[in-house]
Amino acid sequence: MTVDELQKETPQPAKLGLVGWLRWFWRTLTSMKTALVLLFLFALASIPGSLVPQRSVEPDKVALIYQNDPALAEWYDRFYLFDVFTAPWFAAIYLLLFVSLIGCVLPRTSTYLKELRRKPPTAPKNLSRLPYHARAEGELDVEEAARRLRRLRFRVATGPGWVSAEKGYLRETGNLLFHVALLGLLVAVGMGSLFGYRGNVLVVEGDGFANTVAAYDRYMPGSRVSAESLEPFSFTLKDFQASYQLGGDKRGQELDYTAKLSVNDSPESPARDYDLKVNEPLEIDGTQTYLIGHGYAPVFRVTDGKGQIAFDGPVPCLIESKPTLTSGCVVKVPDAQPEQLGFLLQFLPTSVRLTDGSHVSAFPGQLNPQAKIVGAFSGDLGVRSGKPQSVYQLAPDDVMKKLKPLAMGSKAPPPLAVGQSFDLPDKLGKIEFTGVKEWMTLQIAHDPGRMPALLASALATVALVMSLMIRRRRVFVRIKDGAVDVGGLTRTEGSGTGFGEEFADIVKALSAGEKDVR
Amino acid sequence: MSAEQLAGLSDDLVLGAVLLYLAAMIGFALELAFGRARTNTGATALTVTEPGVKESVAAGSSMAAGSSVAARSSGESGEGAEAGATVAVSPPEPPSWAPKAGTVGLVFGWVGLAANLGSVVTRGLAVGRWPWGNMYEFVVAICLAAVAAFLITQLRSNVRFLGAFVMVTAALGLGFAVIWLHVQAGPVVPALNSYWIAIHVSAAVIASGLFTVGGVSGILYLVRGEGFSRLPTRTDLERVAHRAIVLAFPVWTFAVIAGALWADKAWGRYWGWDPKEIWAFITWIVYAGYLHARATAGWKGRAATIVQLVAFACLLFNLVGVNIFLGGLHSYADVGG
């Protein structure tokens, strides 16, 4: 990784055997130029990851592309553009880079170790040729000069009439450690993706969660995680509290939110209370639970045409507008008799009536919660068809077409306040809006690589500072006929800055009488 | 003072800082324009092997105050190792007021810095939190950091030749923030209510400020040809850029790691290839490439400068482009309108 090495261009492999080719390949791979090219490729390769939505980050946007432009999505997928950071071509780049890094670091370490044992070289004959040169005043012999330089923490060698001193070996230590730390970081990240898992779940007030694979809405295990290895904790969401800015420019902005949990660290341990907030995850035995979102789950009771309660419970709604938390909800009642019922609703946390008679939400907090019936339907919802269905969609388009609309558009009733109900036409039943609960979304993650990654990156930073800020420098002294010549040079490019001052100090230390020296 | 008054004062101070930076720029520009022209050290003029260093040893400090501009290009701050000095055919004597204009620029610069600092502090007091929770506040803080980096460096070694360019950059940055990004003082979303904002964003601000100084020098480097020019010498420019980047790079590394630590608390993973993370990573890689290119591959001058400017462009894209076009988890950066 030195200039020499770079110029020692790898020869063209003319008629080389397999071993020759391999050697050529290895030397090319570990040359500084290749490392630089790979480094830039690494950066370049991650750009598409920021332009194309990534499956692991925004799965819904990926789905949207599939919906709007399937052909394009196919092509993207062919080149792993939805999964850039787990793509084989991306892995190829960083693996080559890291191999190249190892190829650089190993020989360099052995050179360094040898150099550590070597003494500084003989002082050059003519010190005035060096970039830094001065004449110290006063009497000085070789022994004394060496002693003073040692006291300045130089490594010193002496000869007849000369002293040679060197300092700043930690620069190379820092450099090597930095590169090793980067390798460590790669290993830590790899550990996380093999042995860690991540999942998302939505929990409504009053409900609980137990950490098992089945309880997740979305579960993403590393390739070496078994279902048994999940920490057996559980908790209940007792209460969810959110506060919003009341006035001014930022009216409606979230200020704070808290999930009041009752937690059981394991099935045997007693329940304890925990306030889960953003930036303050709940940690249980290395598994972190994060609060990442929240919304409303209005509670509905549906009575069917036969007078039986066919549905009663909270319905988590999808947020349609973040600033006002206007939310869209779906109620499916497959148990209703004589016909199945389905409702599309809109939940307005703070409902206000506009002059044209329509209702909108004006504020995200629940100051005047109302539920607007957007559509009520009867007919077979297709729930029992065996095909998986989204809880946020009443029915797939083809099924929707076959449903019978009961109340839509102008026939829809005004929004219901809590406690109000709406009677369906044709004596098919009624829907009652009985209360409001809130839901929270959580991310639960276990990543055994977290701490190693932190250590590796801390080491990398410290080592980086060492390798950038420490300079390797040499000072020579020649004593002849009572005249003390001092010369100095820095051995690292661009680091001369400031050495002038240090050099002046060294000259002063060499000039000073015995007692002035530190 | 009420929060509204403080917020209003903050807005006024930003405008004041813009004007003061412009005044400073004019001072520095006059000095550049009427001061002595410089020869680039790389050019083949009469090269004297006298290492400029002796001078600095004798003078005790790296900045021999009286040394003329021509002497400066001999690497007065101890960089004598880098290149032999050049004494060019002496150009006509500059008018004596020219250096004074530079000093006046310096004074305006410091007062502008005070106004800029005042605007950040009053904004912080008005909102009762760290004053870099959105893009407007962030850009104002970066301009503060860039000017501070320049003025503080100027205390130790003479980098006045950069003054006009740093000042115009800061004034443009603040102007951009006021016109395009301004948002009323107010609270931030819960995720930003954390002491990590002090650590992560401050580091990002400081690093960005220093990188800006490096970027300005890099652009000048490319604009300036070889030979005589009113502009600072290429050697000086490259040296300043390199030093700024060497300082900024560890700080940037720290900012990214602190971001990862925060993300580990706020988002449930320490690294998730969010657009801002991707571009922070790209910026880091390209600056690392610059340092490697200079240190080990021996690229100097143009090639290294271009790498550096690519990295700077990535930095700017991360700041502006990612917030505006790409979104992601960082998008509560709250771009004003």
Ligand code: HEM
């Ligand atoms: C791995 C994680 C992270 C990385 C790599 C990262 C990177 C960065 C970078 C490079 C900047 C510099 C500004 C720019 O160029 O736009 C920045 C600014 C900022 N970051 Fe982060 N960050 C991370 C996590 C976080 C987290 C978790 C939060 C808050 C919850 C956060 C909040 C901010 C804020 C408020 C700014 C100020 C700038 C703005 O408003 O655009 N960052 N981050």
